[in-house]
Amino acid sequence: DAKTTQPTSMDCAEGRAANLPCNHSTISGNEYVYWYRQIHSQGPQYIIHGLKNNETNEMASLIITEDRKSSTLILPHATLRDTAVYYCIVSVGQGGKLIFGQGTELSVKP
């Protein structure tokens, strides 16, 4: 699986949009971009995934650049409960071995 690069930490003001970047310059054509998050003392939680097109669900939006070498996860109105470590993962979708990196520790502040 391709490697991803994320900032170690980010801050965001409550109520503002949180934009979390991820670089995956060696991504292959058949690899998806997945985002998970892990709130302290809990197991990771799936957020969203995409291949080429931008995606939106009730939790977040995923913007993938045209060359697919980077992506941005957007939490439109961050709340204190969004404080967590956010993991960007690329995978071919053939199962099993999702490789979690160190992720971005997002702190949402009042």
Added chain:
Amino acid sequence: GAGVSQSPSNKVTEKGKDVELRCDPISGHTALYWYRQSLGQGLEFLIYFQGNSAPDKSGLPSDRFSAERTGGSVSTLTIQRTQQEDSAVYLCASSRQVVDEKLFFGSGTQLSVL
């Protein structure tokens, strides 16, 4: 059940003892995964099951670690002759099928080896 259930939530054991960790996946999910997370670290893949078979055991740290799954449902991760470096949170996840990488995680078992 509604989610992935793991037991026990906490386990304290003495070095050299064997431990068994249990995972109850979401009903109907054919794929099951074990990860572990040491303090302040990212998730380390251990093993996954498709049904009752484990196509990829490459993440198991040593031969002291084994896992089985019976009836396509409950899985047990066994650590023999535990060492202090085995102390970690052991996380289980399941998905509808192996190609569906929308994983649902349990809350984990915190293992402390004294």
